[in-house]
Amino acid sequence: MPDDMSERVLKVIATSKRIPLEQVTIDSEFQQLGIDSMDAVEILFALENEFDISIPDDEVRHVRNVRQMVEGVEKLVAAKSADTAASQ
Amino acid sequence: MRRVAITGMGVISALGRSVPEFAASLCQGRSGIGPIESTDCSQLRFQNGAEVRGYSHRPYFEDRRADFIDRFAQFAVIAAREAVTGAGIEWTPELRETAAIITGSCVGGQSTEDIGFQEVYKFGHNRVHPLTIPKTMANAGASHISMEFGITGPSFTISTACSSAAHAIGQACWMIRSGMTDLAITGGSEAPFSFGILKAWEAMRVVSPDTCRPFSKDRRGMVLGEGAAMLVLEPLEAARARGAQIHAELVGFGMSADACHITQPSAEGAARAMRAALRDAQLAPEQIGYINAHGTATPANDVTETAAIRAVFGAHADRLAVSSTKSMHGHGLGAAAAFECLAATLALREGVLPPTANFNEPDPECDLDIIPNQARRAQVEYALSNSFAFGGLNAVLALRKG
Numbered sequence: 016m017p018d019d020m021s022e023r024v025l026k027v028i029a030t031s032k033r034i035p036l037e038q039v040t041i042d043s044e045f046q047q048l049g050i051d052s053m054d055a056v057e058i059l060f061a062l063e064n065e066f067d068i069s070i071p072d073d074e075v076r077h078v079r080n081v082r083q084m085v086e087g088v089e090k091l092v093a094a095k096s097a098d099t100a101a102s103q
Numbered sequence: 104m105r106r107v108a109i110t111g112m113g114v115i116s117a118l119g120r121s122v123p124e125f126a127a128s129l130c131q132g133r134s135g136i137g138p139i140e141s142t143d144c145s146q147l148r149f150q151n152g153a154e155v156r157g158y159s160h161r162p163y164f165e166d167r168r169a170d171f172i173d174r175f176a177q178f179a180v181i182a183a184r185e186a187v188t189g190a191g192i193e194w195t196p197e198l199r200e201t202a203a204i205i206t207g208s209c210v211g212g213q214s215t216e217d218i219g220f221q222e223v224y225k226f227g228h229n230r231v232h233p234l235t236i237p238k239t240m241a242n243a244g245a246s247h248i249s250m251e252f253g254i255t256g257p258s259f260t261i262s263t264a265c266s267s268a269a270h271a272i273g274q275a276c277w278m279i280r281s282g283m284t285d286l287a288i289t290g291g292s293e294a295p296f297s298f299g300i301l302k303a304w305e306a307m308r309v310v311s312p313d314t315c316r317p318f319s320k321d322r323r324g325m326v327l328g329e330g331a332a333m334l335v336l337e338p339l340e341a342a343r344a345r346g347a348q349i350h351a352e353l354v355g356f357g358m359s360a361d362a363c364h365i366t367q368p369s370a371e372g373a374a375r376a377m378r379a380a381l382r383d384a385q386l387a388p389e390q391i392g393y394i395n396a397h398g399t400a401t402p403a404n405d406v407t408e409t410a411a412i413r414a415v416f417g418a419h420a421d422r423l424a425v426s427s428t429k430s431m432h433g434h435g436l437g438a439a440a441a442f443e444c445l446a447a448t449l450a451l452r453e454g455v456l457p458p459t460a461n462f463n464e465p466d467p468e469c470d471l472d473i474i475p476n477q478a479r480r481a482q483v484e485y486a487l488s489n490s491f492a493f494g495g496l497n498a499v500l501a502l503r504k505g
Contacts, residue, residue, distance in 0.1 A: 051364070051367060052366070052367060052403065053364070053365065053366045053367065056306070056307060056308050059308070060306060071148070072148065072308050072312070072323075072324075075308070
C-alpha cells in the first residue's frame with residue numbers, strides 16, 4: 016500500500032509540473048526538478064484533491080524533496096483512516 | 104516642471120474612519136487586525152483580517168444611492184470626501200472640467216460578484232442582479248468620485264495588484280507636474296472580504312493564521328485589509344498661493360517590472376524601482392531617512408525587500424528607519440499603497456515614524472532598523488513608500504516634508 020501511495024504522489028508531481036514521470040523519483044529534490052514555491056503550492060492543491068486530505072500550511076513549510084512530501088501525505092492519509100475508523 | 108503638493112488626505116480603514124484616527128493608531132502602534140466579521144470564515148484556514156468593523160453605508164449614502172455602489176467604491180467616495188474637504192477646494196467650472204481622478208483597485212467589487220455568481224452556480228437561479236457589472240467594475244471608485252464632485256476631467260483606474268494605488272498616485276503626480284491638470288484626486292480602495300476570494304488567498308498559502316508580523320523571524324504571512332485612502336494633489340506654488348496646508352510634497356515616482364516570476368519577488372526589480380524613484384526626485388540615497396516598506400510579512404517578500412534596500416542604499420541602509428504599517432492596516436491590495444503613502448506623509452508631517460507592529464524576534468535575513476512595535480520621534484526630510492506587486496510590477500513614491 017505505501018508504495019502505491021508514493022507512486023500516486025510521484026504521478027501527481029509529474030502531472031502538475033508537466034514533466035515526464037520517469038524524471039520524478041522518491042530521491043528527487045524539488046530544486047533538481049525545478050519546482051519553485053508556486054509550483055509546490057499547486058502540487059499541494061493537486062495532492063489534497065487526489066487523496067481527499069487537507070494539508071496544513073505548517074506541515075509544508077520545510078518540505079524540500081519528494082520523500083518528505085510522500086511521508087507527509089502518508090501521515091495525513093493514515094490520520095484520516097484512523098478518524099474514519101473511530102467514527103464508525 | 105512644477106512641484107507637486109499633497110493638500111488633502113482622506114482615509115477609511117481598520118485603523119479608523121478619518122485621518123486623525125488613522126494617525127493616532129499608527130502612533131500608538133495599534134493593529135486593526137482581528138476576527139473577520141463580514142464573511143463566515145469557519146471553512147477557512149485563517150479567521151483574521153483588517154476590516155472596517157461594523158461598516159454600514161447609512162451615515163454616508165442614502166439607501167437608493169448605496170444600491171448602485173459596491174462597498175469598495177463606497178470607501179473610495181468616503182475617503183475622497185474627507186480629502187477634498189480638508190484641502191478646502193473652491194470649485195469653479197474650469198477646475199471641475201480639468202481636475203483628474205486616478206484610483207487604484209486590484210479586485211473591484213468582489214462581494215457583488217460573489218453574490219451574483221452564487222445566484223447562478225449555487226442556487227441555480229437563472230438571473231443575476233442587473234447592477235452586478237457596474238458595481239463590480241474596478242473603475243467604479245473613480246466613476247463615483249467624479250459624480251460626487253461633478254469632476255469631468257481625465258479619470259481612470261489602474262490595476263497592478265498590490266502596487267495599484269502607487270501607480271495611480273505616481274501617475275497623478277506626473278500629470279500635475281507636467282501641467283496636464285491643476286488638481287488630482289488619487290489613491291486606492293479595496294473590499295476583498297468575500298468568501299470566494301478568501302478561499303483563493305488561502306490556496307496560495309501566503310496568509311497568516313494569526314497576525315501580520317513583518318520582518319519578524321516568526322512571521323507567517325500577510326493579513327488582508329480593506330478600505331480606501333485618497334489624496335488631493337496640486338501644484339505646490341498654486342497651493343501656497345491660496346494658503347493651503349501642504350502635508351507633504353510628492354517629489355518622485357519610479358516603476359519597474361521584474362520580468363521574472365508571476366508571484367516570487369525579485370530584489371533586482373524592487374531595487375530598480377527604488378533607484379528610479381530617487382532619480383526622478385533627483386535625490387541621493389543618503390538623503391532618505393525613512394522607508395514605508397512593502398513589508399507583507401511573507402517569508403519571501405521581507406527577505407527580498409531587505410536585500411533590495413541594501414543593494415540601493417549600501418552602508419546608509421544601517422542609518423535608515425524602515426517600517427511596515429501593513430502590520431496595522433493589513434494588506435489593502437489595491438488600496439495598500441494609498442494607506443502607506445498616507446502613513447509616510449503623516450510620518451514626515453508629524454515627526455513620528457510609525458512602527459512595525461506585532462514584532463517578536465529579529466530575523467538575521469531582515470537586519471534593518473524596522474522600528475519594532477513602538478513609534479519613534481524623528482524629523483525626517485525625505486521618505487520612500489515601496490510597493491512590489493504580484494506579477495512583478497513595482498512602484499515607489501518619494502516624498503518630502505511639507
